[in-house]
Amino acid sequence: MQYHLNGFRSGDPSIAEALVASEQTPGVVDVLIVGCGPAGLTLAAQLSAFPEITTRITERKSGPLEVGQADGIACRSIEMFEAFGFAEKVMKESYWVNEVSFWRPGLDGAGLTRADRIQDVEDDLSEMPHVILNQARVHDFYLEIMRNSPHRLQPDYNRELVSLTKTDDPDHPVTAVFKCLDAKGQTETIRARYVVGCDGARSTVRKSMGHALKGEAARQLWGVMDVLAVTDFPDIRLKAAIQSADHGSILIIPREGGYMVRMYIELDELHGDERAADRDVTSEMLIDNARAILDPYSLDVKDVAWWSAYEIGQRVCDAFDDVPEAERADRTPHIFIAGDACHTHSPKAGQGMNVSMADTYNLGWKLAAVLRGQALPALLNTYSDERRAKAKELIDFDRDMARLFSAKPRNAAEAEQFQRYFKKHGRYTAGVETRYESSLIVGPNDHQHLAKGLKLGMRFHSAAVTRLGDARVMQLGHTVKADGRWRLVAFAGKNDNGQTGGGIDKLCSFLQDSPDSPVIRYTPKGADIDSVIDVRAVFQSHHRDLALEEMPKLLLPAKGKLGLTDYEKIFCPASKHGPEIFDLRGIDRRLGALVIVRPDQYVGHVLPLDATEELATFFDGFMSAT
Numbered sequence: 001m002q003y004h005l006n007g008f009r010s011g012d013p014s015i016a017e018a019l020v021a022s023e024q025t026p027g028v029v030d031v032l033i034v035g036c037g038p039a040g041l042t043l044a045a046q047l048s049a050f051p052e053i054t055t056r057i058t059e060r061k062s063g064p065l066e067v068g069q070a071d072g073i074a075c076r077s078i079e080m081f082e083a084f085g086f087a088e089k090v091m092k093e094s095y096w097v098n099e100v101s102f103w104r105p106g107l108d109g110a111g112l113t114r115a116d117r118i119q120d121v122e123d124d125l126s127e128m129p130h131v132i133l134n135q136a137r138v139h140d141f142y143l144e145i146m147r148n149s150p151h152r153l154q155p156d157y158n159r160e161l162v163s164l165t166k167t168d169d170p171d172h173p174v175t176a177v178f179k180c181l182d183a184k185g186q187t188e189t190i191r192a193r194y195v196v197g198c199d200g201a202r203s204t205v206r207k208s209m210g211h212a213l214k215g216e217a218a219r220q221l222w223g224v225m226d227v228l229a230v231t232d233f234p235d236i237r238l239k240a241a242i243q244s245a246d247h248g249s250i251l252i253i254p255r256e257g258g259y260m261v262r263m264y265i266e267l268d269e270l271h272g273d274e275r276a277a278d279r280d281v282t283s284e285m286l287i288d289n290a291r292a293i294l295d296p297y298s299l300d301v302k303d304v305a306w307w308s309a310y311e312i313g314q315r316v317c318d319a320f321d322d323v324p325e326a327e328r329a330d331r332t333p334h335i336f337i338a339g340d341a342c343h344t345h346s347p348k349a350g351q352g353m354n355v356s357m358a359d360t361y362n363l364g365w366k367l368a369a370v371l372r373g374q375a376l377p378a379l380l381n382t383y384s385d386e387r388r389a390k391a392k393e394l395i396d397f398d399r400d401m402a403r404l405f406s407a408k409p410r411n412a413a414e415a416e417q418f419q420r421y422f423k424k425h426g427r428y429t430a431g432v433e434t435r436y437e438s439s440l441i442v443g444p445n446d447h448q449h450l451a452k453g454l455k456l457g458m459r460f461h462s463a464a465v466t467r468l469g470d471a472r473v474m475q476l477g478h479t480v481k482a483d484g485r486w487r488l489v490a491f492a493g494k495n496d497n498g499q500t501g502g503g504i505d506k507l508c509s510f511l512q513d514s515p516d517s518p519v520i521r522y523t524p525k526g527a528d529i530d531s532v533i534d535v536r537a538v539f540q541s542h543h544r545d546l547a548l549e550e551m552p553k554l555l556l557p558a559k560g561k562l563g564l565t566d567y568e569k570i571f572c573p574a575s576k577h578g579p580e581i582f583d584l585r586g587i588d589r590r591l592g593a594l595v596i597v598r599p600d601q602y603v604g605h606v607l608p609l610d611a612t613e614e615l616a617t618f619f620d621g622f623m624s625a626t
Contacts, residue, residue: 001085002568005560014085015148019051028172030371032192033057034205036155038070038135039339039356040198041142045084046364046482048149053371055151056190058159058178060199064143067306070135070353071255071262072097075121076431076459077354078128080361083482083601086141087128094131095256097121101235102419105245111296112242116419120239124584125430127462127475133256135353158182164195164208164335166322174334194367196336198360201315203341209322211337213344215315215395220402221267222346223286225307228260233297236261241405241418247292249405260305265289266405267309281309310346314395314402317342320359320384332377333384336363343391345398354431355394359387361482365599368484374522374532379440379622386436397428432459434602440622441598443605443614450593451491451606452586460489460597463581464574466543468551469567473574476538476581480601485534486619490609491582492539493592498551498570503592503609504537508552510612511535517612518619519554528559533619536569540582540589543572 003013031047033040036059044057073081073090081087101117121130146153158181165175172191180186197205201213229236240252248266255262265286283304291299319325320342321333339356363383369375404418427433436442436457445456454461462477480487488511496502511519512529519533537555539546548556548570555569573580587593596605596618605618 002566005564006562012148016049016150018152019150024054027189028191029054029056030193031055031367032174032176032190032195033198034161034176034195035059035198035200035203035339035341036061036064036139036157037198037200037339037356038138038142038353039341039360040196041139041146042357043196043198043338043360043364043367044153044155045142045145045149046361046484047368048146048151048153049483050368050372051150053368055153056156056192057153058156058161060158060160060181062157062182064155065136065139067134067136069308071132071253072351072354073131073133073138074351074354074429074431075126075128075130076434077357078131079126079459079462079477079601080357080482081141082128082478083480084142084145085481086145089141090133090138091129091131093137093256094133095254097130097132097239097253100239100241100422102422103235103240103242105243109245112244112294114235115416117235117238118423120426121430122426125427126432127464127477130430132253132262138353159188161199161204162187164205166334167191193371194334194336196338196360196363196367197341198338198356199341201340201344203337205335206317206337206341209335209337211317211319211342213315213317213342215313215344220269221281221309221311223265223267223281223289223307223309224262225265225283225286225290226255226260226262226305227287227301228303228305230300230302231294231298233294233299241422242293243405243418244293244295247289247295250290250293251405263290265293283307313344314346314399315344316388316391316395318388320388320391321380323381323384328381332380336383338363338387342388343394345395346402351394351398351429351431355391358390358431358434361600362387365482365484369599372484373624374484375622376624382439382441385439389437390434397425401425432461434458436602441604442602443596443607443618445606447593447606447608447611450588450591450608451595454585454587454593454595454603454606456603456606458603460595460601460603461585463584464578465538465571465581466574467568468539468543468546468548468570468572471543473576476571477601479534479536479568480597480599482599484599485530485532486599486604487597488533488535488615489595489597490535490537491587491593491595492537493588493609494540494590496592497539497541497546498537498555504539504555505552507594507609507612508535508537508554512552512554514612516616518616518623521616521625522619522623529554529557530559530566530569534569536571538571538573538581540580541572542575546570546572 047055097120102115106113159178163177242250251264253262322335338359442457462475594607598604
């Protein structure tokens, strides 16, 4: 964490200096976010970091979430939390899913037997674990970021969206009217440049655009409960998938704190027009079903912290913004939806909260870039294109997962199908298999061979490196923060130690001095040289064999009003910590590679170090010169 750039300031460095009160017009904002779920708070936390962007976030409920429905946090989400600065807090409090056990009837069809026990996250899938933590705590961490931001942003609770309309106002074309639930008879009107509906499956924002969730329910009823219980089931502190012979299935998810456990419990199928509410499910019914499935093991529930019943369904919206596909060449969106407002599915694969947060992490930096004048409005079209494709994949995956988990296996071979499916799709459930197609912000794969393990359109797969300036071993991916900046990560070729005339030196000279350089072209006058595009280098030599003083000036930039030197741009392999990053990520050791990393940590392009024309062309496609 870097601070003191513009002078010494005592106190907690995570608390930004508050903005001086401005003469902003009341009820007029850049971005209005409707809904304080994980999608809305991810977006609000991201936008709150930019002093020049005004944001409001509203919520129908009267206050923050206290008991959350979601609890599974994928490896990819923890990587994202690192960019926001609270990954360590999540990992400290949470239950870590290390292994998964599979249980099914014995060979005689009676009782239960452990069929297998496997590692949950494969080696080198991510530097981050798969964890379990109450959704409300994740909300708490986002709310803290918002409170500590320059805007001191806080949600407006007790606000129910009544209407959302488009107007002819070129600056603030969307008008939202809210009912003030804490002031009878009063309403509030907010005009916004952009509106993002994170208001759940019954989204008013989605309905205002004329969109609908499409899909079918599986007609299977399930219950879920968080309990404190005494049991002789041996895997109660492991994630466990249990398929009984006659009483259905249970998914056990241990919760944080060492004692509580969540149980997803299969109930009966729904018939005709029945809904979950028609069955009058009680917590006692869930406990009885759980006992029947776990038999011959005992279950004595001492306390039920939370429970609910739901029907499995997979639905997705046709579009995630307000622009029809045929009009994208002529219009750019001003209204968006994210999270449950545009896709719903079962909770057992642990994807709901994770995918919802990924939606707005994708959207947030794009909105910020356009609002700050750094990117063309056409960039906003990529949100619906990228995220709807991922939602469709999720729906297909979830449908298969739910079907296999609810199947009534007739023999051991059929029972193994779910187990095989779980193993096969472990990378998907970890959140690291998302891949965006070629677009304005994902280049062609002409040079993928230079960095085979950093795949275009996929998240930048981190690895350990040693920072040259202070010899600190760290994860390279942790340099990509949620600050809206692009990263150019230059991997040096053979015998390149930063010397004059080497590949890294030539690249840095172009980026620092050429009028065609995207760093020169898109950095505002007077701003730090890395304020829009942050350049970093990774060399192959041991850090003690490199001379800091001989490095290109661009890698030791003078920044801030005091002109202080940034010593955190240069890295070397962490040779004592396993295989080196060049080998782990398939970097061409002879030629090196230039990897363009998007502000949301996804690989935008892979280029040769000397492909300066291709580099400039890529950024020219969507950036806006200041």
